[in-house]
Amino acid sequence: MERKGEATKHQLAESFKELMLKGSFDKITIRMITEQAGVIRPTFYNYFQDKYEVMEWLLEEEVFRPVFDMLEDGMEREAIYLLFRRMEKDQLYYQKVFEVTGQNGFEEILCGKIRKLIREMLKNHKIKLQKLEGLKDLNIFLEFHTLTVVNGLKYWLTSREVHMSADEALEYYRFLMSHPILDVVGQVEDYTEEAAWKEKG
Secondary structure, rough: OOOHHHHHHHHHHHHHHHHHHHHOOOOHHHHHHHHHHHOOOHHHHOOOOOHHHHHHHHHHHHHHHHHHHHHHOOOOOHHHHHHHHHHOOOOOHHHHHHHOOOOOOOOHHHHHHHHHHHHHHOOOOOOHOOOOOOOOHHHHEEEEEHHHHHHHHHHHHHHHOOOOOHHHHHHHHHHHHHHHHHHHHHHHHHHHHHHHHHHHH
C-alpha cells in the first residue's frame, strides 16, 4: 500500500511538471493535475496541500535528497556538482518555476534548500571557519553565500544570453568562490601596469 501511495505521489508531481512545461503556474488547477495523473481530485490532498508544496517536493526529491546523501558521505564537491547536473537535466522546467514569485515562490524555496546545504557544509568545517579573520557573524556569511548561489543558478538557468553546460557553470562558481573580486581587480591592475612598462621598454 505504501509503495502504491508513493507511486501516486510521483504521478501527481510528474503531472504538475508536465503542465508547467506547457503553461503557467497560475493557470494550473488541482483538477488539471489530477486529471492528467488519472486520479480523482480529492486524491491530491492526500499527498499535497497545494501546488507550492508539489513544487517544493519535486525540488527536494529530484535534486536535494541525493545531494544531501552525498554530503553525508563526505563528498562535498560531488554534491555541488550533482546539484548543478540535476538542475541542468530539467532546465526547461526550472526556467518555468523561477517565474513563480512572491511568498512561497520558487526562489524562496530554493534559498531555503541552499541555506540548509551550506549550513551543513559549515558544520563539517568549524575548525577552518574559526581561523578566518573578520567572520563575526556566520549567519551573515551564510546569507551572502546563499544569495550568491541562488542568483547564480537563476542567471545560468534562465538567461537567454548564457549558454553553458553544468560543468562550465560549476567552473564559474568555483572560480568566484576561490577568487575574491578585489584579488581579481589587483591582478588586472598588475597585468596592466606590467604591459605598460613593456610598451615603454
